[in-house]
Amino acid sequence: MSSDSKNNRSIAEKEKRFVAMTSVLAAVFLTSMKIVVGLLTGSLGILAEAAHSGLDLVAAGVTYFAVRLSGRPADAEHTYGYGKVENLSALFETFLLLVTCVWIIYEAIQRLFFTSVEVEASFWAFLVMGVSIFIDFGRSRALSRAAQKYNSQALEADALHFSTDIWSSAVVIVGLFFVRLSDRMDISWLAKADAVAAIGVAVIVVYVSVQLGRRTIKGLVDAIPPGLQDQLVRAVKVEGVLDVKQVRVRKSGPETFVDVSLVVKHEMAFEHAHIISKDAEDAIKKVLPGADVLIYLIPSRSESDSIFSAVRRAASRNDLSIHGIRLYNAGGERTLELHLEVSELLRLDEAHQQASDLEAALNKSLPGIDHIVTHIEPTGEKTIQRDSTPEDERMLIEALNSLPGEIGLDFQPHEVRIHRTNGELSLSFHCLMDEHIDISRAHALTEQMERLLRAKVDNLGRVIIHTEPDHQENF
Structure with missing residues (x-):
């Protein structure tokens, strides 16, 4: 992480902590004020608001510590950071709110139907609720701004608490107004408006709590908004992407992590693949601005690539060496051809059994192949029939020098090396060819050279011919 990023993150964490701490102080003031006035006036509505503000105080405290903890950088035990702490704190706040609502509704029903409590709708009761609305409005705006700026669910939950306090306080004021009106007009049933207002507060809080709880649980189980995955799939189909295999999104507090698997051409150069990524x-x-993105690039594989890989795996499982794999589609039938290398110590029936075992394995793993043709060839690991002599070496050198004239190729063999191993001669040399010749023609010429050499030297073992482009066009 760059120094600028670290500095910006430090500033963000300080601002989040400051907003959370001021919310704690505001909740302390409101709770204390409502408790005092609620007890003096006997208003259940105000006491319900005091309980609500008391839980706001607990929630604000939880939010403050959650913000502090979630700001820690990722470590070996928390590779995605501590952002989920914000989700847990929001879930805890939801639980506290619901518990409070149960108590408020219970007490309101008692006052409505079973007990009678004198409520004093005094000037101080109205003043307290008015001040509460004013403070709640200021705190909810400050918390909402910080929550949106830093994508903090904990601060958003706290803002939701204070914004609901505004509406619940307004409901209490309406209830106190009807209580005062009942005193003036001597209408006894209007005195019950305070308890009805308390139930109204509880209903508002329950609704908000359920919404908050649902969002919190979605965050904890890594749920994402509907349509977001499809939107990301469309976005990542940039030029060069053949297919989108997987898109995963998870949130951890304010951080969003995105993992995407993209299919690109397997022969693509690394630099081009990096540009696509x-x-x-x-x-x-x-x-998703600010997302932490991880791109996986998967090389594409054609059907033939998959078949060739399956053939190599089958040969490897049987400890066999193969090369020259070809797949043909003709007349609606598919034919697989390959070269199987076997030890020259084997008899034909033994080598054929190895080929048959390999073909059986391939028929089982590749049911779409109609015919399998295996060409058996020796690896060159044979027992020497007789020791080579200096005369053999002289004949080999003469045969090598006569090659240019016999094949019509104007070149001079160079880097010639002759080895005598267990009485057998092995030859390697370099030769120049036209740089524009295709590789198939070059290979055919080297095979012709090898046949001519073996025809003249009986005890010739391994032959390695290294072809080089002749930039002087000596061909």
Whole structure:
């Protein structure tokens, strides 16, 4: 992380903590004021608001510590950071709110139907609720701004608490107004308006709590908004992307993590693949600004690539060496051809059994193949029949020098090396060819050279011919 990023993060954490702490202080003041006035006036509505503000105080305290903890950087035990602490704190706040609502509704029903409590709708009762609305309005705006700025669910939950206090306080004021009106007009049933207002407060809080709880649980189980995955899939289909295999999104507090698996051409150069990865990352960040994005690039595989891989795996399981795999589609039938290398110590029936075992394994793993043709060839690991002699070496050198004239190729063999191993001669040399010749023609010429050499030297073992492009066009 750069020094600028660390500095910006430090500033953000300080601002979040400051907003959370001021909310704690505001909740302390409101709770104390409502308790005092509620007890003096006997208003259940105000006492319900005091209980609500008391829980706001607990919630604000939880939010403050959650913000402090969630700001810690990721470590070995918390690789995604501590952001989920904010979700847990919001869930705890929801539980506290629901418990409070149960108590408020219970007490209100008692006052409505079973007990009678004298409520004094005094000037101080109205003043307290008015001050409460004013403070709640200021705190909810400050918390909402900080929550949106830093994408903090804990601060958002706290803002929700204070914003609901505004409406619940307004309901209490209406209830106190009807109580005062009942005193003036001598209408006894209007005195019950305070308890009805308390139930109104509880209903508002229950609704908000359920909404908050649902969002919190969604955050804890890594749920994402409907349509977001489809939006990201469309965004990452930048030029060069063949397919989108997987898109995963999770939130951890204010942080959003996105993992995407993209299919690209398997022969693509690394630099081009990096450009595609960067384009896809930029496209994701347009949808989710500030997201932590991880791109997986998967090389595409054609059907033939998959078949060739299956053939190699089958050969490897049987401890066999193969090369020259070809797949043909003709007349609605698919034919697989391959070269199987076996030890020259084997008899034909033994080598054929190895080929048959491999073909059986391939028929089982590749049911779509109609025919399998295996060409058996020796690896060159044979027992020497007789020792080579200096005469053999002289004949080999003469045969090598005569090659240019016999195949019509104007070249001079160089880097010639002759080895005598267990009485057998092995030869390697370099030769120049036209740089524009295709590889198939070059390979055919080297095979012709090898056949001519073996025809003249009986005890010739391994032959390695290294072809080089002749930039002087000596061919």
